[in-house]
Amino acid sequence: MTTVRTRSRVHVLALGGTIAMTSPGEGHGVRPALNARSLIDGVPGLADVAEVGFDAVRPVPGAHLRLGDIQAVAARAGELLADGADGVVVVQGTDTLEETAFALDLLCASDRPVVVTGAMRNPGMPGADGPANLLAAVRVAASEAAAGVGTVVVMNDEIHAARFARKGHTTRPSAFGGAGVGPIGWIAEDRVRVPLRPARRVRLVPHGGAEPPPVALVTVALGDDGRVLARLAGLGYAGVVLAAFGAGHVPDALVDEAARLTESMPVVLTSRTGAGEGLRATYAFPGSETDLLSRGLIGGGALDPYKARVLLSLALAAGWDRRRIADAIERLSA
Known part of the structure; x- marks a missing residue:
């Protein structure tokens, strides 16, 4: 059984998305509203899993992100991991989550866990999945089991390798899967299981940090x-x-x-x-x-x-x- 180290250090980088959206009133659509601190405070039991720090990187819908933004996220994640963080969690909108997770897998050089998560149901809906997904993501980021597998997507208590993660439904909490391969692991209570591991990784460093x-x-x-x-x-x-x-x-x-x-x-x-x-x-x-x-x-x-x-x-x-x-x-x- 894999156990989570007591008081691991995990840093959350918040990019916005459905998980951070609320409605200003009846008849209005949801919009970005919750900051990183609000996201952290809204997850019961998170402090029992790890010592959690947070940054608000670019609080925008996932549809507005660019590869240049993800280069900045990867650079920040690298700084945090080099400074002793045990893992990093990136919270963002699910529209582009599969693409940004793969970009982070290519850009992040550390073997410590980088976990990407989000939500399919906003905080104002019954059964909002954001808090559960964030708690599961922090568990994975704090776990030794996830070290060395590259960036992963954690949604609906499943762990997916970034290179295979795919959004397969517009609204269901179970929207994300590992296309053709399934999940490489899962979370059960406080246990993180990663029985399958990608055989190889590819890492690259764009010149000068310019927009690709x-x-x-x-x-x-x-x-x-x-x-x-x-x-x-x-x-x-x-x-x-x-x-x-x-x-x-x-x-x-x-x-x-x-x-x-x-x-x-x-x-x-x-x-x-x-x-x-x-x-x-x-x-x-x-x-x-x-x-x-x-x-x-x-x-x-x-x-x-x-x-x-x-x-x-x-x-x-x-x-x-x-x-x-x-x-x-x-x-x-x-």
Whole structure:
């Protein structure tokens, strides 16, 4: 049995989101309102788990966050862990939680736990899940069991590896899952269990802390004629993630445009299905994975399109070439 060390030091970095929203009155929608102190004070028993510090980093809805914000969060988390914190909890809106958690997994160098959580029900609703999720997240951050696994998402008493975490429902408290793999652990009473651990991690450091370059995400649909791809090169994008059908297939009308894009920027081929690994050499028709990879596209492995976009943007900011990007995707898929 894994036990939580007495009075571990855990620091909460609050970014806002549903967990920190309340309504100003009847008939009005919920808005960011609760500060970091209010979040901490609203969780019974939190002080029994750890000595909890807190910062309000950027209290905005998850939909307003940018990768540059997450670079700042990663830098702050690194400072706290280097200063002796046993773990860090990041609280944010669930709209972009799966993407920011993966970004933190790539950016945070420490083996101490970094845990991302939020809420599906705001504090004014019956059965609000924010306090329970925050308590569980602090338990995981304070636990030796979570050391060395990279950034994790803790929601609904489940622990998900950041690279597989996926929001699969618009409103349910059980919205988050580990696409294709399930949770790597869970919380039961005061016990943190992490029986499964990702085999490999990838870490990167963007140059100079600048905002990562823009990467386009293009999702293929039935009858797509490729006109969006034809315009991307002139719009200032530094890379493209193509969310293709099935195991990595596109209509034949897109093939030449996709190949042309690879002459000026990296193009990563992923699947729009959201789970499973892209194929490499099973199908051989025009627009198949074999055809596209032979034309210079980079296979997305087991990364979904959203994770691939985060990786590509941060990798370009770090000055990585296409071979190194491909190697990182392979490592994250193992």
